[in-house]
Amino acid sequence: MNKVIGLVNFHTSPEITPLTDNRPLGSTSFLGRYGICDFALSNLCNSGISTIGLLVKDHQRSILKHIGSMDAWLSNTKIGQEIVMYNEGAHLHPESNTDINNLRENDWVLYDSSIDYIVIVPAHLVMTIDLRPYLREHIERNEKITAIYAHVRSMVDECVGGKILEKDEDGYVSSTRLNDGTIKGAGDVTLGIYIINRITLVEMIHQLLPKNPYMVLSQLIVEGVKSEMFKLHAARFDGFVRAIDSFAHYMEYSLSLLEKKNIDRLFHPDWPIYTLTHDTPPASYGKNASVSNSYIANGAVINGTVINSIIGRDVIIGEGAVVKNSIIFSSSRIGDGAKVENALVDKYAILTHGHGISGAKKSPLYVHQGAML
Amino acid sequence: MKNELIALILAGGKGTRLQALTRKVAKPAVSFGGKYRIIDFVLSNCANSHINHVAVITQFENGSLNNYVGSGKKWGLNGVNTSTALLSPRQTDEGSDWYKGTADAIYANIDYIDSMNPEYVLILSGDHIYSTNYQAMLSLHKKADADCTISVIDVPLEEASRFGILEADEEGRVTAFKEKPKQPKSTLASMGVYIFTWKVLRANLIRDAKDEKSGHDFGHDIIPYMLEHKKRIFVHRFKGYWKDVGTVNSLHQANMDLLNPSLSKELFGSGVAPVYSEDTAAMPQYIGKNGSVADSLINQGAVIMGSVRRCVVSQGVIVDEGAVIDNSVLMPGCHIRKGAKVSYAIVGPDAIVAKDETIKGTADAVVLYSGRGK
Numbered sequence: 001m002n003k004v005i006g007l008v009n010f011h012t013s014p015e016i017t018p019l020t021d022n023r024p025l026g027s028t029s030f031l032g033r034y035g036i037c038d039f040a041l042s043n044l045c046n047s048g049i050s051t052i053g054l055l056v057k058d059h060q061r062s063i064l065k066h067i068g069s070m071d072a073w074l075s076n077t078k079i080g081q082e083i084v085m086y087n088e089g090a091h092l093h094p095e096s097n098t099d100i101n102n103l104r105e106n107d108w109v110l111y112d113s114s115i116d117y118i119v120i121v122p123a124h125l126v127m128t129i130d131l132r133p134y135l136r137e138h139i140e141r142n143e144k145i146t147a148i149y150a151h152v153r154s155m156v157d158e159c160v161g162g163k164i165l166e167k168d169e170d171g172y173v174s175s176t177r178l179n180d181g182t183i184k185g186a187g188d189v190t191l192g193i194y195i196i197n198r199i200t201l202v203e204m205i206h207q208l209l210p211k212n213p214y215m216v217l218s219q220l221i222v223e224g225v226k227s228e229m230f231k232l233h234a235a236r237f238d239g240f241v242r243a244i245d246s247f248a249h250y251m252e253y254s255l256s257l258l259e260k261k262n263i264d265r266l267f268h269p270d271w272p273i274y275t276l277t278h279d280t281p282p283a284s285y286g287k288n289a290s291v292s293n294s295y296i297a298n299g300a301v302i303n304g305t306v307i308n309s310i311i312g313r314d315v316i317i318g319e320g321a322v323v324k325n326s327i328i329f330s331s332s333r334i335g336d337g338a339k340v341e342n343a344l345v346d347k348y349a350i351l352t353h354g355h356g357i358s359g360a361k362k363s364p365l366y367v368h369q370g371a372m373l
Numbered sequence: 374m375k376n377e378l379i380a381l382i383l384a385g386g387k388g389t390r391l392q393a394l395t396r397k398v399a400k401p402a403v404s405f406g407g408k409y410r411i412i413d414f415v416l417s418n419c420a421n422s423h424i425n426h427v428a429v430i431t432q433f434e435n436g437s438l439n440n441y442v443g444s445g446k447k448w449g450l451n452g453v454n455t456s457t458a459l460l461s462p463r464q465t466d467e468g469s470d471w472y473k474g475t476a477d478a479i480y481a482n483i484d485y486i487d488s489m490n491p492e493y494v495l496i497l498s499g500d501h502i503y504s505t506n507y508q509a510m511l512s513l514h515k516k517a518d519a520d521c522t523i524s525v526i527d528v529p530l531e532e533a534s535r536f537g538i539l540e541a542d543e544e545g546r547v548t549a550f551k552e553k554p555k556q557p558k559s560t561l562a563s564m565g566v567y568i569f570t571w572k573v574l575r576a577n578l579i580r581d582a583k584d585e586k587s588g589h590d591f592g593h594d595i596i597p598y599m600l601e602h603k604k605r606i607f608v609h610r611f612k613g614y615w616k617d618v619g620t621v622n623s624l625h626q627a628n629m630d631l632l633n634p635s636l637s638k639e640l641f642g643s644g645v646a647p648v649y650s651e652d653t654a655a656m657p658q659y660i661g662k663n664g665s666v667a668d669s670l671i672n673q674g675a676v677i678m679g680s681v682r683r684c685v686v687s688q689g690v691i692v693d694e695g696a697v698i699d700n701s702v703l704m705p706g707c708h709i710r711k712g713a714k715v716s717y718a719i720v721g722p723d724a725i726v727a728k729d730e731t732i733k734g735t736a737d738a739v740v741l742y743s744g745r746g747k
Contacts, residue, residue, distance in 0.1 A: 033657040033673065263656075272654035279649050281641040282407035282672035282686075283658060284634070289667050295657040298408070298673050302666075310657075314644075 004051075004117045004135065005109060006044035007085075008037055011057045011099035011216065012192050013124035014161060016247045018366050019344070023062040025244060026123025029329050029347075031257060032297035032312040034275050035066045036244065037123040041073040042273045047131040049119060050080035053109065055102050060086055068276045085109075098216045100205065110205070115198045120217065122192040126253060127241035128271050134235050135195060144200040144230040145221060147173065148193040150237050155179050155187045160245045162189040163218060165234055173232040176222055188234070191241065192218065200230060240265035251344060251364045254310055254327055258293050280313055288319060297330070304334070318353075325361065329369075343367060374454070376426055378511055378568075379491040380419045381482075383475055384412060384499030385432030385461075390620045393743035394721060399431065399438040401499035403624070404704050404722065406631050406640075406648075407672035407687045410441065411618065412499045413448075413650045414640075419497075420448045421646040422507040426489050428458040429499065430478045432471060435461045441651070448649045460485060474589030480578040486571065494574060496567040496591070502627055503615040504640050504648070510568055510609045513545075520573040520604040521596070523547065524566035526611045536562035537592045539608060547606040552592045561608060563592065564615060573604065614639055625719055625739040628685040628702045631670050655688045663694055679709065696726075700736070707744070718742050 013025040020028065026037035037054075044052050052073060056063055067073075067082065074080035085106040090097030099120075103109055109118065117138070119131055129148075138146045149165055152158045160181040165188045168174045179189050194217070208223045209215060215223065225232045240262065242253040257263050267273065280299030285291070291306045299314040304321030311317065312329045318336035326340045329347040334340060338351040341358035345351065346369040355373050359365030367373065388400030395403060401412035412429070419427045427450055429442050444450075445457025460482045462471050472478035479486070479496065486494060493514065495507055514522040525539055533554070539561045540549040549558070577595055581587050587594045600606055614636055618624040631637045641648055655674025660666055664677040671677065674688035679696035689706040692698060698715040706723040709715060713726045717734035720726060724744025734740035 031657050258659075263659075267656055273656075274654050277652035279647040279652075281637065281648070282670045284632075284637065285666045285669045285671065287668045291660040291666050292664060293662045294660050296660065296671070297657050306660075 003114050004049050004119055005115050006047075006049040006052045007055050007103075007109075007118060007120045008040045008044070008052065008123050009055045009099050009120050009192065009217075010037070010063070010123045011055055011097070011102065012122045012218070013057075014245050016244065016250060018368070019247055019250060019346075022059065022369070024057065024059050024123065027059075027062045027066040028250075029312055030126065031254065032295050032300075032310045032327075032330075034273060036126065037063075037066070038073075038273050038275045039126055039128065040121045040123050041067075042271075043121060043127070043129050043131060044119065045073045045075060045274065046271055047119075047129075047135075048075075049131070050074065050076060051083070052081070053083045053085045053106070054123075055099055055120075056084055056086045057097060057099075057102070060084070066276060072274050072276050095214055098214060100209065100215060100217055100220060101213070103201075104205065110198065110202050112198075118194075118196045118198055118201060120192075120194045120196065122243075124244050125191060125193075125241060126244065126266065127191075127237075127239060128266060128268060128273070129193070129237060129239065129241075130271070131193075131195075137235060138195045138233070141233065143195075143233040144197050145224070146195040146233045146235050147190050147221070148195075148235050148237050149188045149190045150241050151186065152179075152189045153186050155183050155185065155189060156181055159189040159191065159241075159243045162191060162243065163222070164189055167234055170231075171234055173225060173234050176225075188236070190218070191237065191243065193237075194221070204229065247344075247366065248363060251327065255308065255325065258295070258308060258310075278313060283311075286319070289317075299330075304336075312347075321351075326364075346371070349373070374490065376489050376491045378424055378493045378495055378507075379426040379428070379486070379489050380424045380495040380497055380507075381479060381486070382412070382415055382419075382427065382429045382497045382499045383478060383565075384429050384438060385435070385472055385478060386500070387433040388500065388619070391618075391624060392621060392741055394621075394624075394719070394741065395434075397434060397437075399434045402434075402438045402441055403618075404687055405502065405618070405624070406628060407670050407685045409648060409650045411502065412438075412442070413648050414502050414504065415497050415499060416442070416445075416448045416450070417646070417648045417650075418503070418505055418507065419495075420450055420649060421642070422505075424495065424507065425450070425452075425455040426458075426491075427456070428460050428482065428485060430460045430472070430482065432462055432478070435459075447651055458485060474594075475591045476578060476581055476587075476595050477589035479574075480582050480589070483575065483578065486575075491571050494569050494571050496565075496569065498565045498617070500619075501564070501566075501615065501617055502640070503611075503613060504642055504646060505611065505613065506646070507568075510566075513607065513609050514568045514570075517545070517607045518605060519568075519607045520570050521599060521606045522568045522609050523596070523606065524564045524611050525561045525608045526564055526615050527560050528562040530557065530560050533557035533560050533562060537565075537596075538562060541608045545607045545609075547600060547608060550596055550600055550606075552597075561610075563596075564611060565592070565617075566611075567591065568609075573599075621719060621741045622737070622739050625702055625717075628719075629683070629700070631685060632668055632683060637670070653688050661694065664692075675703075679711075715742075720744070 070082040087102040163176040283300040286303035297313040320337040335353040337354040339356035343365040345367040384401040388395040661678035678694040679692040687705040710728040712729040718740040721743035
C-alpha cells in the first residue's frame with residue numbers, strides 16, 4: 001500500500017475570541033467530553049492512517065495537554081506515530097507562522113521518500129469522514145491534489161473563510177473565491193481538507209513560495225492552479241459538517257447536537273471518536289436533580305436543574321441551581337441557587353451561591369476560565 | 374532485579390451465586406458501578422499503592438478476563454520496570470491440572486514469583502470492592518517482623534460465621550484463627566488479603582503441596598498450619614468500605630452503596646486515587662427532553678429518555694421514553710423499552726426488557742434479569 005501521512009492542521013483554525021484567547025480552537029472542549037481535534041485525529045485513525053502529525057500554530061501547551069501520551073489515536077503503536085510539528089522560528093516572526101513554513105521547518109515530511117500522499121485535515125472541523133474512498137479516487141485518477149468540499153445551503157451562515165469553488169465538466173476547479181460571509185445562497189465551499197502528492201507539495205514550495213514566503217497552503221494551491229502547475233480535483237463530502245467560525249456558532253453548533261437528527265448524522269457506531277481518558281467516575285445525580293435534553297460528562301455532580309445544556313467533566317451543579325441553554329466547561333462549579341442562561345462558563349470558574357448570569361441567544365455570555373462571580 | 378513487593382490477585386473462581394451473570398464471565402470481570410468491572414478496584418489499588426508488578430491468576434472463563442486485563446495498560450501497569458502477568462493453569466513437564474485451591478494457585482506459579490525475586494508477596498482477591506493503599510499494611514508487616522500479615526475488618530457478630538475469624542493479642546499478633554466458625558469468639562474477620570514474607574510462604578507452599586490431606590487453601594490449610602508452628606502472624610485493621618460481592622443481592626447492594634456520596638467519594642478516591650478502567654469510546658451521556666434522572670450514577674454512553682431514580686446505569690444503556698426504573702442496576706448495553714417498569718433488579722449486559730414488561734423485585738429479593746442478547 002502507498003504510504004500516507006495524515007496532518008492535523010491547527011494553522012487554519014479561526015481565532016474566536018474570547019474562547020481561543022488562551023488555546024487553539026482544535027483543543028477547545030466540545031460536547032463536554034472531546035477536544036474538537038479529536039474528530040480530525042479519529043477520522044485519520046479510523047481511515048487507517050497510522051502516522052499522524054499535528055501542525056501546531058501556537059498554544060502548544062494546550063495541545064500537548066490534550067493529546068497526553070500521544071497514543072489515544074493510534075492503532076498499532078509501533079507502526080503508528082503521533083508527531084507534534086512546531087515552527088520554532090515563527091516565535092520571532094508571527095507573520096511567517098504558516099502551515100507551509102511549519103512543514104518546511106519539519107521538512108522530513110517533504111524529504112521522506114517513503115511517503116507518497118499527505119492528507120491534511122483542519123483541527124477545528126466537527127465531522128466524521130472516511131478518507132479512504134477519497135484517497136482511492138485520488139490514486140486511481142492519478143491526481144496531484146484533491147480538495148474536499150461541501151455543498152453549503154447558506155454560505156452566509158456556514159463555512160465562512162472557505163473557498164467557493166467553480167468546477168469544469170471534468171470536476172476540476174476552474175476558479176475560486178473567498179467565502180467572506182457576504183455571499184448569499186448555496187455554493188460549494190472547500191473544507192480545508194486536501195490530499196496532496198508529496199512530490200507535488202515539494203514542487204509547489206520550490207516554485208511558488210519564493211514569490212511570497214508568507215503564503216499558506218490554500219493560497220499556494222490557488223497559485224498552482226493559476227500557473228497551471230496542476231489541476232485541482234474537487235471531491236464532494238455529503239455528511240454532517242460544521243466549521244466553527246465564531247463564538248456564537250460554537251454555541252449554536254454545540255447545542256444543535258442535542259437534536260437527535262444532528263447527532264445521528266455526526267456519530268456512527270462503527271466510527272468511534274477517541275479522546276483522552278481522565279478516569280473520572282460516572283456522573284452522579286442528587287435526589288433533587290432535574291435534567292432534560294442535555295449531555296452530561298463523567299465526573300459531573302448534578303444536584304440542580306439542567307435544561308438544553310452541555311455539562312463538562314467534574315462540573316458541580318449545586319442544589320437549586322438552574323443551567324439553561326448553556327455550556328459549562330470542565331471543573332467549574334455552579335453554586336447552590338445560581339442561575340446560568342445562554343452562557344458559556346469556561347474551566348475552573350466558580351459561580352457563587354445565588355448568583356445569576358444570562359446572555360442572549362444570539363449573543364451568549366462568556367465567563368472566563370477561573371473567574372469567580 | 375529485586376522487588377520489595379509484588380501482588381498476586383486470585384481471580385480464578387466461578388462465583389456461582391451470581392447466577393447468569395457468571396455463566397459466561399468470571400466474577401472479577403462482572404460489571405460494577407456503571408463504568409467498572411469488579412477487578413478494576415484491586416488493580417487500581419495496586420497501581421495507586423505503587424506496586425509495579427502484578428500477576429492476575431485466572432482459571433474460570435479466563436479468555437475474556439485475560440483479554441480485559443491484557444497488558445495492564447488500563448491501570449498504567451505497563452510502564453518501565455512494571456509488568457502485568459496473566460497466570461492460568463497450564464501444561465507442564467509434570468502434566469496438567471486445574472488449580473486445586475487458593476494456595477495451589479500460588480504454588481503452581483512459584484517459578485514466576487521466583488523470577489520476580491520479591492521480598493514480600495501481597496495476595497489479593499479479584500472480587501473485592503474497596504479502596505486502599507497497601508503500603509501501610511506493608512510497613513506494619515515489616516515493623517512487626519512478621520511472616521504473614523492478614524488484613525482484617527470488624528464484622529457484626531451475627532455475620533461472623535461467614536468469615537475466617539481471628540483472635541489477636543494487644544500487639545496485633547494472631548493467637549487463634551478459625552475458618553467459618555459456628556460459634557465465633559471474635560468479630561475480626563479475615564478479608565482474604567495477605568502479605569507474606571516470600572521465603573516463609575514459599576517453604577510452606579512446597580510443604581503443603583506434598584500433604585495429600587490438605588485442601589491447598591490459605592484459610593483452611595496454610596494459615597492454621599503456620600499459626601500452629603508459631604510463625605509470626607499479625608493483623609492489619611482495615612477501616613473503611615469493603616465488600617465481597619458474592620450474591621445477586623450483595624452485588625445490587627454494593628451498587629446502591631455508590632449512591633451514598635461519602636461512600637462513592639471514598640471508593641473513587643476524590644481524584645487522588647482514582648479507579649482506573651477501560652475507556653470505551655462512548656459518546657457523552659444524553660438525558661432526553663422527557664427524561665428524568667435523580668439519585669443515580671450514570672456512565673458515559675447512556676441514553677436516558679425515560680425516568681430513572683436510584684439507579685446505577687452503565688455505558689450503552691438505552692432507556693426509552695415512558696420506561697420507569699428505580700432501585701436497579703443497568704449493566705452495559707441493556708435496553709429498557711417503552712413503558713417497561715423495572716424495580717429492585719439487576720438487568721444484565723445486553724439484555725432487553727420488552728415494551729410494557731414489568732420486572733419487580735424487592736430490597737430483600739433482587740431480581741436478576743439477563744434477558745436475551747440483542
